[in-house]
Amino acid sequence: MAPTKNFDLVERFSVAFDDDNKLNALCKDIAIDIEKGTIKLFKVVEELGEFLTNTDASIRENGVRSLSIILLNVSKNFLNEQELQLMTLFYCDRLNDHHSIIPAIITGILAIVQMENFPKDSPSKLFLALFRNVRCQSELQETRRNIYTILQILLSSRLEDLKLLGPDFVYGVISSMDGESDPRNLMVLFSFLPHFMKEFNLHHLVEEMFEVIACYFPVDFNSNTKDGREITRDDLAISLEYCLSAIPEFAEYCLPLIIEKLDSNLKIAKMDSLRLLVRSSGVFGVEGLKQHLDELWPLIRREVLPGNDEELKEQALKSIISVTKAVSEDEQILAMFVKKITADTRSSLCDVQLSLYWPAEKLLEAVCKANDKSCRLVLKTVVTLCLAQYTTNISRLDRISLIETLNNFMAIYTEFGCNISDISELSWTDLPLLYLNELSAIKNEYALKAKLIDGLAIQKLSLTECQRQSLYNEVCNEIDCGNNSTRLSCQSIFITFAKLYSNEVLDVINKQLTLSGVETLILKNRIEAFATIGKISNLGTTVLSILVELAICSVPEIVFASLNSIKKLLMSRKFEYNIHNYLYNNTNIMDEIFHLNFAHNYNATEFPELHNLLSDICLLIIRKLSAEDQQNVVEKYSNYLRADMNKNILLWVGLLTPLLPCNFTQQIIDLLMLFVEISLNSTCENTRLSSCRLAAVIINKMNENDNFEKCLNMVRTEIIRILNDDKNNLEQKQAAVILHAWITKALITRGSKMSQNFLDYHVDLLRMELIGEFTGEKFHIFVDKNENTLIEDNFCIVKLFYKQRVFQNIIKQNETFIDNARQNYLIALIHLVEETPMELLLMHLVQLVPLLIESLSLDNGQLILSTLKTLKLLLETKNEIFIEQIQSFISRCLKLSTHPKMHVRIAALNCLSSYCNYSTVSLKPYKDDVLEKLSETIDDKKRLVRQMAVTARIRWYLIGAPGV
Numbered sequence: 034m035a036p037t038k039n040f041d042l043v044e045r046f047s048v049a050f051d052d053d054n055k056l057n058a059l060c061k062d063i064a065i066d067i068e069k070g071t072i073k074l075f076k077v078v079e080e081l082g083e084f085l086t087n088t089d090a091s092i093r094e095n096g097v098r099s100l101s102i103i104l105l106n107v108s109k110n111f112l113n114e115q116e117l118q119l120m121t122l123f124y125c126d127r128l129n130d131h132h133s134i135i136p137a138i139i140t141g142i143l144a145i146v147q148m149e150n151f152p153k154d155s156p157s158k159l160f161l162a163l164f165r166n167v168r169c170q171s172e173l174q175e176t177r178r179n180i181y182t183i184l185q186i187l188l189s190s191r192l193e194d195l196k197l198l199g200p201d202f203v204y205g206v207i208s209s210m211d212g213e214s215d216p217r218n219l220m221v222l223f224s225f226l227p228h229f230m231k232e233f234n235l236h237h238l239v240e241e242m243f244e245v246i247a248c249y250f251p252v253d254f255n256s257n258t259k260d261g262r263e264i265t266r267d268d269l270a271i272s273l274e275y276c277l278s279a280i281p282e283f284a285e286y287c288l289p290l291i292i293e294k295l296d297s298n299l300k301i302a303k304m305d306s307l308r309l310l311v312r313s314s315g316v317f318g319v320e321g322l323k324q325h326l327d328e329l330w331p332l333i334r335r336e337v338l339p340g341n342d343e344e345l346k347e348q349a350l351k352s353i354i355s356v357t358k359a360v361s362e363d364e365q366i367l368a369m370f371v372k373k374i375t376a377d378t379r380s381s382l383c384d385v386q387l388s389l390y391w392p393a394e395k396l397l398e399a400v401c402k403a404n405d406k407s408c409r410l411v412l413k414t415v416v417t418l419c420l421a422q423y424t425t426n427i428s429r430l431d432r433i434s435l436i437e438t439l440n441n442f443m444a445i446y447t448e449f450g451c452n453i454s455d456i457s458e459l460s461w462t463d464l465p466l467l468y469l470n471e472l473s474a475i476k477n478e479y480a481l482k483a484k485l486i487d488g489l490a491i492q493k494l495s496l497t498e499c500q501r502q503s504l505y506n507e508v509c510n511e512i513d514c515g516n517n518s519t520r521l522s523c524q525s526i527f528i529t530f531a532k533l534y535s536n537e538v539l540d541v542i543n544k545q546l547t548l549s550g551v552e553t554l555i556l557k558n559r560i561e562a563f564a565t566i567g568k569i570s571n572l573g574t575t576v577l578s579i580l581v582e583l584a585i586c587s588v589p590e591i592v593f594a595s596l597n598s599i600k601k602l603l604m605s606r607k608f609e610y611n612i613h614n615y616l617y618n619n620t621n622i623m624d625e626i627f628h629l630n631f632a633h634n635y636n637a638t639e640f641p642e643l644h645n646l647l648s649d650i651c652l653l654i655i656r657k658l659s660a661e662d663q664q665n666v667v668e669k670y671s672n673y674l675r676a677d678m679n680k681n682i683l684l685w686v687g688l689l690t691p692l693l694p695c696n697f698t699q700q701i702i703d704l705l706m707l708f709v710e711i712s713l714n715s716t717c718e719n720t721r722l723s724s725c726r727l728a729a730v731i732i733n734k735m736n737e738n739d740n741f742e743k744c745l746n747m748v749r750t751e752i753i754r755i756l757n758d759d760k761n762n763l764e765q766k767q768a769a770v771i772l773h774a775w776i777t778k779a780l781i782t783r784g785s786k787m788s789q790n791f792l793d794y795h796v797d798l799l800r801m802e803l804i805g806e807f808t809g810e811k812f813h814i815f816v817d818k819n820e821n822t823l824i825e826d827n828f829c830i831v832k833l834f835y836k837q838r839v840f841q842n843i844i845k846q847n848e849t850f851i852d853n854a855r856q857n858y859l860i861a862l863i864h865l866v867e868e869t870p871m872e873l874l875l876m877h878l879v880q881l882v883p884l885l886i887e888s889l890s891l892d893n894g895q896l897i898l899s900t901l902k903t904l905k906l907l908l909e910t911k912n913e914i915f916i917e918q919i920q921s922f923i924s925r926c927l928k929l930s931t932h933p934k935m936h937v938r939i940a941a942l943n944c945l946s947s948y949c950n951y952s953t954v955s956l957k958p959y960k961d962d963v964l965e966k967l968s969e970t971i972d973d974k975k976r977l978v979r980q981m982a983v984t985a986r987i988r989w990y991l992i993g994a995p996g997v
Contacts, residue, residue, distance in 0.1 A: 288321065367406060
């Protein structure tokens with residue numbers, strides 16, 4: 034770039050003033066020249082002099098704007114303190130100028146306050162001039178935002194300098210923001226106001242500061258692209274909460290505001306008030322809250338008892354926790370507050386059958402969650418009331434509810450490291466003894482037993498050794514003879530006690546849960562029970578060794594139970610030691626897996642689930658091994674598996690799928706064509722599918738070189754040969770389609786350059802008369818979220834948005850499918866839509882909706898149901914495309930309202946009901962036809978259909994009605 038010449042600057046500025054783009058470009062060039070030293074800043078100001086001093090305000094504005102743009106483009110560390118001092122004085126002086134020049138001046142000030150060498154005394158000069166000469170709310174939105182940004186920058190960089198301004202600065206900030214209405218500007222303000230209010234002493238301006246902010250509460254704002262950009266109401270509401278609860282001094286004004294809004298009938302006002310109460314309680318503390326507790330409690334109670342609105346109820350419970358925690362600073366006030374709550378809920382807790390029993394219980398739980406002090410106060414009442422009812426002649430269900438209540442409160446108290454036995458007023462209860470006596474006394478009341486066992490687990494630290502032994506006896510009995518619910522509770526308590534009393538639990542396993550000489554069913558139950566402690570380091574190794582030994586016994590049920598327990602342990606996300614490495618290095622698990630695989634008495638035909646388990650365990654272990662250990666496993670066992678590829682296909686899946694890409698040697702790659710052959714010619718469908726997955730894994734992890742392309746061409750040639758040869762039967766052709774889908778998916782997930790070619794060919798298969806429909810049905814392979822082969826956990830290459838790529842390719846080819854192939858195309862599309870993210874669907878709404886409506890004419894009930902569910906979700910967007918397609922869509926839905934399948938009828942009626950959210954003008958022409966058709970469906974033989982039909986008919990009937 035040629036240096037800017039001094040002598041023509043004036044002329045160049047004069048030309049550029051008429052074009053903002055030219056002016057910005059010129060100013061950037063000048064900024065570069067200033068940094069290079071080609072021209073000095075004072076010289077530029079001098080050249081701009083005739084514009085800056087012109088009698089015409091518009092020309093002066095051009096001059097100031099030019100200088101401001103130059104400063105914005107100069108590096109933040111270039112100008113020295115003296116130069117910035119001069120710029121500060123210049124802009125302070127200019128603030129006296131015509132109001133039309135103010136935006137350009139503010140831009141310049143924004144530029145200099147970001148400079149590293151901004152002088153220490155400059156902030157005070159700037160703000161004094163700014164507050165004196167500029168009425169912020171008279172400026173345009175962008176200028177106001179720049180003023181707020183200047184405040185934000187200097188509050189973070191020159192806080193101590195600003196504090197010297199005292200109350201005048203505080204008043205200036207209040208005046209600047211008073212009346213602000215733009216959501217973007219409010220977000221800027223709300224981002225720094227909490228910091229500002231905490232750092233500055235507001236003195237006599239506390240109330241004025243609060244009122245300026247409180248006028249926005251609750252936030253009344255609906256986001257739209259024109260005004261709100263990306264800002265939502267929740268963004269504003271949350272930011273406002275931090276402002277209103279910034280300092281303790283606001284308690285005097287904030288709490289009455291909360292009380293006022295809580296007493297309103299608007300849900301949004303109540304929600305915001307409760308959230309603000311949660312946020313502010315900790316800030317205001319007991320001093321701020323104590324005067325308002327008597328007013329707050331009834332309003333909060335109203336939202337919990339009976340608590341008809343779940344959202345409000347949940348927020349009210351959170352507020353109770355926050356308020357209780359805050360008032361706990363003063364034990365006397367806490368006691369009075371909790372006493373008031375327990376007194377008001379006591380009548381509801383006196384009878385477990387009352388409708389308000391559980392709402393009251395949840396409310397008191399919230400009080401307990403605050404801290405151990407509040408929990409102790411509540412327990413004195415709750416435990417007494419529960420025990421008083423439990424000792425009376427009540428039903429089994431009531432006893433279950435009471436024990437559950439006690440469990441809930443005990444669980445909360447133990448989280449604080451306390452036990453009920455520590456509360457002197459409850460020392461008479463001896464809950465562990467009560468629970469143990471009940472557990473031994475009742476016989477077939479399994480649900481109650483499960484609750485009692487859960488409660489004893491909570492009281493783990495309160496049980497004596499003798500009581501624990503009694504509990505072990507009961508637990509062992511339930512493991513052997515109980516039902517599923519009690520066994521699950523027993524397994525849970527095993528884990529709990531194993532961590533605390535490992536020797537005792539090990540003794541129970543060895544003496545009371547022996548695995549020899551017992552019936553098969555009892556043995557299975559015992560295996561499941563003690564397998565749960567396999568995650569614990571000090572007992573897990575013993576358990577795993579036993580499970581591996583049991584896995585080779587002669588009883589299929591025991592083998593299956595043992596292997597299933599091992600698999601569950603391997604799939605667990607939390608364990609105290611490396612289970613995978615222990616099994617591999619310290620047991621003969623891998624040898625046992627292969628032994629079972631080849632055992633004649635456990636062939637895959639009779640025991641398919643067993644062989645699936647072997648494959649899964651093998652995969653889970655190998656996945657966690659090092660590259661070297663993985664390679665050793667492959668070298669040791671692959672030759673055994675080669676002997677019968679078909680028979681051993683599942684174990685091949687377990688062996689190869691989780692390998693690291695570096696372990697895909699040429700020896701493994703050479704297996705590709707063998708797997709291709711099996712996937713095309715095997716008579717077993719599951720074997721073919723497993724072979725397809727293995728071929729896909731190899732393709733996904735191979736290095737993309739000449740050999741890679743050679744292998745792909747060989748696979749493609751074989752598939753095309755089968756599809757084009759009329760001598761091959763339909764089953765062979767379908768097998769070829771599935772294989773091609775898997776190979777294509779492997780290429781797409783890895784982002785291969787050959788993926789597009791394979792995808793195009795696969796889409797073209799939809800046009801083939803014999804296999805087109807089948808191809809469409811199998812399109813789910815590309816996007817199936819339940820498929821766990823080509824995933825990152827197996828070290829496969831998985832690129833982002835590969836599903837989107839398939840979807841977009843299908844959408845683009847809409848117009849190329851006609852006649853008979855059209856239905857196949859729609860089937861494929863529906864399968865893709867089922868798994869496609871909603872964000873992507875919304876991007877293609879205009880093209881997609883007509884296709885989905887067209888798909889409603891398919892003869893596959895399941896696909897129609899899926900389409901209707903998708904359309905129901907998309908209808909909520911209120912996009913114009915649904916108005917354009919209204920006639921077609923409504924007529925299809927009316928026809929489907931009498932479909933043979935009940936769920937299709939319900940979904941169609943649901944869509945018709947959702948259409949009522951659209952404008953009356955659009956819907957009114959169809960009102961009579963819809964009402965006439967729906968009069969038939971209200972007599973449907975299925976109750977759920979009739980119910981939905983009535984709802985839809987009422988909504989359509991009200992279209993155009995006065996006041997609706």
